[in-house]
Amino acid sequence: MKLALKLGASLVALSMLTGGALAQDISIENPDWWQKAGEQFDGVTLRGVTESTPASNYVADVLAPKFEELTGIDVQIETTSWDQMYDKAIKDMEAKTGIYDMVYLEQDIVYAYLARNFLVDVTAALKDHPDLKAPAYSEDNFTTFAENFRGENGDLYGIPMEAFIKVYLYRKDLFNDPDIQAAFKEKTGKDLKPATTHEDYAEIAEFFTEYGKENNMDLWGTTAQAHTGHPASWYEYFESIAPTFGVYDWGIDADNNYAATVENGGSMNSDEAKAAMKWWLSMRDLAPPESVQSTWTEVATTFAAGRAAQGLVYGENAAWIATDESKSRVVGEVGVALPPLEPGVMEAAESGEGYIGYYDGGAFGLPVTSKNQDAALLFMQFMALPEIQEDWAAAGSRVTLTSTYDTPKVKQVDEQLGGYYTMLRDDGRLFKGAPPYPFHRQVIEATTPIFYQILTGDISAEDGLDQMAAKTEEELTNLGYRK
Numbered sequence: 440m441k442l443a444l445k446l447g448a449s450l451v452a453l454s455m456l457t458g459g460a461l462a463q464d465i466s467i468e469n470p471d472w473w474q475k476a477g478e479q480f481d482g483v484t485l486r487g488v489t490e491s492t493p494a495s496n497y498v499a500d501v502l503a504p505k506f507e508e509l510t511g512i513d514v515q516i517e518t519t520s521w522d523q524m525y526d527k528a529i530k531d532m533e534a535k536t537g538i539y540d541m542v543y544l545e546q547d548i549v550y551a552y553l554a555r556n557f558l559v560d561v562t563a564a565l566k567d568h569p570d571l572k573a574p575a576y577s578e579d580n581f582t583t584f585a586e587n588f589r590g591e592n593g594d595l596y597g598i599p600m601e602a603f604i605k606v607y608l609y610r611k612d613l614f615n616d617p618d619i620q621a622a623f624k625e626k627t628g629k630d631l632k633p634a635t636t637h638e639d640y641a642e643i644a645e646f647f648t649e650y651g652k653e654n655n656m657d658l659w660g661t662t663a664q665a666h667t668g669h670p671a672s673w674y675e676y677f678e679s680i681a682p683t684f685g686v687y688d689w690g691i692d693a694d695n696n697y698a699a700t701v702e703n704g705g706s707m708n709s710d711e712a713k714a715a716m717k718w719w720l721s722m723r724d725l726a727p728p729e730s731v732q733s734t735w736t737e738v739a740t741t742f743a744a745g746r747a748a749q750g751l752v753y754g755e756n757a758a759w760i761a762t763d764e765s766k767s768r769v770v771g772e773v774g775v776a777l778p779p780l781e782p783g784v785m786e787a788a789e790s791g792e793g794y795i796g797y798y799d800g801g802a803f804g805l806p807v808t809s810k811n812q813d814a815a816l817l818f819m820q821f822m823a824l825p826e827i828q829e830d831w832a833a834a835g836s837r838v839t840l841t842s843t844y845d846t847p848k849v850k851q852v853d854e855q856l857g858g859y860y861t862m863l864r865d866d867g868r869l870f871k872g873a874p875p876y877p878f879h880r881q882v883i884e885a886t887t888p889i890f891y892q893i894l895t896g897d898i899s900a901e902d903g904l905d906q907m908a909a910k911t912e913e914e915l916t917n918l919g920y921r922k
Contacts (some may be wrong), residue, residue, distance in 0.1 A: 441681030465505050468695070468826055469574050470539075473817075477510025480814040484513040485519050487541035487803065488527050490862075491653070493755055493835035494601035495543065498822065501833075506821050512814050532557045532806050539817065540809040544597040544802045546587045547678075552804065554592055554877035559805040562594035564816055567698065568739070574821040580840045587872050588802045597802030597817040601837035601892050603754030604863055604870045605679050605797040607779070610634050611750050612772040613647070622650065632775035633897040638751070640779040644725040647748035660909075662750025663719070663726035664738045667894045671734035676719055678873060679751050679796040681779050684715035687793050688874040691911065699911040707908035708901075711781075716881045716893065716900040726750075739777040748754070751778060753799060754859060761856045764892060769883070775857040777866065785869075794871035800837065814823040838863060878918055885914040 468471065485605040490496040499516035507513055519527070532552075544552065552558055565572045565779070578585070581599060588597035613619055614631055623631040623646055634640035644660030651658030660888030666674035679691045692698045698705035706712060723730055727746045730735060739756035741747055745768040752760070760764055761773040780798045787793030804823065805815050821827070829846040833836050836859065843849055844864050853860040872877065886907045893903035915921045 444452075448751050448845070465501075465852070467505075467509060467824070470509060472574060472730070473821075474507040474511075475559055476573075476817055477512050477814075480510070480512050483814045484515060485540045485811055485815055485818055486515050486517070486538060486897045487543075488519065488524055488531075488539050489541075489543035489803070490521045490545075490619045490801070492601060492671075492801075493759060494831070494837045497831055497834050498529060498600065502822060502827065503818075504511075507830070508819055509821075510817065512818070513739060514818055526640065526789065528806075533809055535808045537806075537808045537810045539806060541803045541809045541813040542806055544588065544804040546584075546798075546800050546802075547876075548873045549588055549597060549804070550573060551791045551877045551879055553596060556829060557804075557806055557808075558596040559807055559812060560590065560594045560596060561598060561805060561811075561816070561819065563818075564805075564812070568816070571816050571820075573817070573820040573824070575824050575826070580825065580842055581823070582839055582841055583754060584798065584800055584803075584839065584872075588804075593856075596688075597804040598823050599800060599839040601835060602798070602800035602824050602839050603757075603837050604867060605751055605753050605778075605863065606627050606757065606859065607633065607776040608742060608750055608752045608757065608760070609774045609776065610769060610772055611774040612769070619650070622646075633774065634779045635777075636850050637779045637781065641718065641725075642722065642887060644722055648725045649824075657746055658747060660725040660749070660754065661722050662733075662738045662741055662747045663730035664724040664733055664735060664751070665723040665726070665730050667731055667891050669734050670883055670887055673883060674735075674797075675751070676716065676890075678799075679778070680719045681712055681715045682794055682871075683778050683784060684711045684718075685781055685784050685787065685793065686712045686715060687871075690908065691874070691876070691882075692914075693874070693876075694714050696922060697915045699915070700905075702906040703912065705908060705912075706903040709765065712904055715902050716904060720894075734876060743769060745769050750795075754863065755799075755836050757856050757859050758834060758852060761859075762852065768820075771845045771855065773855075773857055775859045775862060777869075779861070795869045796871075798867060798870035798872045800839075800872075810920050832860070844906075852866040878915065878920060881914055881918060882911055885910050 495518050499518055503514035503516050510521045531538045569753055584602040585599050590596050620631045631869050634643055645661035666672045686698050686706050690705055692705050695704040699707040701709050727741055735753050742750050742752055764770050788795045804820055825842050831850050832843050833848045835851045839893040889903055889906045892898045
C-alpha cells in the first residue's frame with residue numbers, strides 16, 4: 440500500500456479504528472480488472488462470520504469497504520466471539536441454509552470441516568473459472584502456514600488471512616533496569632535475562648511476583664491463560680505448555696491406534712505431561728488474579744496493562760501491545776523470545792520430530808452452501824493480494840505471504856516488536872499448528888470437564904491427566920478411530 444502516514448504508535452491505532460477512511464488510500468494493481476470482474480455481481484451482498492481478532496477487524500473495517508469500492512460488491516463481515524463464530528458457522532453449513540458466503544476457519548478446526556465436505560475447493564474452482572482468477576493472486580506466494588488448509592489432493596480449501604506464533608513476551612524496561620538486575624543477581628546468583636528453561640522462567644516469575652509485593656507495585660511474574668470454564672485454558676496447556684516438555688499432538692499417537700494413555704502407547708498422562716501440568720499450575724499461582732478467568736484476549740490485555748513481567752502471548756496481539764499507546768502501557772518496552780524448553784525439545788523441533796509451541800491462525804473458507812460462490816472467490820483472492828499485506832501485517836502481527844516480510848513498514852515494526860517478524864520468518868518452522876484431527880471438538884468436549892477440575896483443585900494433576908487420557912481413548916473408540 441501507499442499510505443501517507445508515518446509509522447509509529449499512530450499507525451496501528453489508525454488502521455484499526457479509522458476503517459473505511461484508511462481504505463481509500465490502498466493502491467491496487469489492475470483496478471480496471473476488479474471493476475470489470477465485479478460488474479456481473481451487481482446487487483450481490485456477501486456475508487461472512489469470523490472471530491473478532493485484530494486481523495479479522497481489519498478485514499471488516501478496511502478491506503471490505505475497499506473491495507466494495509473496486510467491485511461494487513457489498514461485503515458484510517460479522518465479527519464475534521470464538522464460540523459464537525463457530526456455532527453460527529457450523530449450524531449454517533449443517534442446515535445448508537446458505538447464510539454465510541465466507542466462514543473463518545480456525546487452523547485446528549479445518550480438518551473437521553474437510554472431513555464433512557463443507558468447503559469449496561478454491562484451487563479447483565479458480566481453475567474451472569479462469570475469468571475469476573485475479574492477475575496478482577498466486578498460491579505460490581503463501582507461507583508454509585497455508586499447508587494447514589490443503590486437502591488430501593493438495594488443493595487449498597481456505598485462504599489464509601492470519602498466521603502467528605505464540606511467543607514469550609517480556610518487559611524490557613524491567614529486565615534492563617540496573618537496580619532490578621542487581622536485586623535479581625543478589626537473590627539468585629544469576630543474570631536477569633529471558634528464560635530458556637522452565638526452571639529459569641519459574642525463578643524469574645517468583646522474583647517479580649515478590650518484587651511487586653515488596654515495592655507495592657501492580658506487578659506479577661507471569662501471565663496465565665488459565666480460565667476455569669473456557670477451552671482457552673485447555674489450548675494453553677496442550678498447544679503451548681505440553682510441547683515445551685516434549686508432549687506433542689495432545690499426547691495422542693495417531694500412528695498407534697490413536698493411543699492416549701501411557702499404558703497403550705500414548706503420552707497424555709506421561710510423566711512429562713504431568714510435570715508440564717504441575718509447572719503450569721505453579722505459574723498460574725504467580726500470575727495476576729484475573730488469570731483464572733483469562734482467555735487469549737485477557738492474557739493480552741493483562742500484559743498490555745503492565746501487570747506481568749513476562750508471559751506466553753498469541754503473536755496476533757504483539758503489534759498493538761508494542762505500539763498502540765491508546766491500548767498499551769508498555770509501548771516500546773516489549774521484548775520477544777522463544778518459549779522456555781526442557782532439554783531435547785529444541786533438537787526434536789529442529790529435526791522435525793517435535794515442536795516448541797503453537798503456530799496459530801486462520802483462513803476464510805467458502806462453504807459449499809453459499810449462494811454467491813463466484814463473488815466470494817473474488818473477495819477471498821482480494822484478501823491475498825500482495826499490495827494489501829503491508830499495513831495489514833503491521834496492524835495485526837500476521838503474515839501470510841512470503842513477500843510481506845520484505846516490505847518497509849513490516850521491517851520497521853519488526854524493530855519495535857523486538858524482532859517478532861524476524862522470529863516468525865526464521866523460527867516459524869519450529870512451531871506447529873494443531874494436529875490434523877477431525878475429532879478435535881469431540882475430544883475437547885469430552886475432556887474439558889476433567890481438565891477444569893484440575894484447575895479448580897478438585898482433583899490432582901496426576902489423577903486428572905490419567906482420567907483425561909482414559910476418557911480420550913473412550914471417546915475415540917466410540918467415534919470409531921480406535922479399533
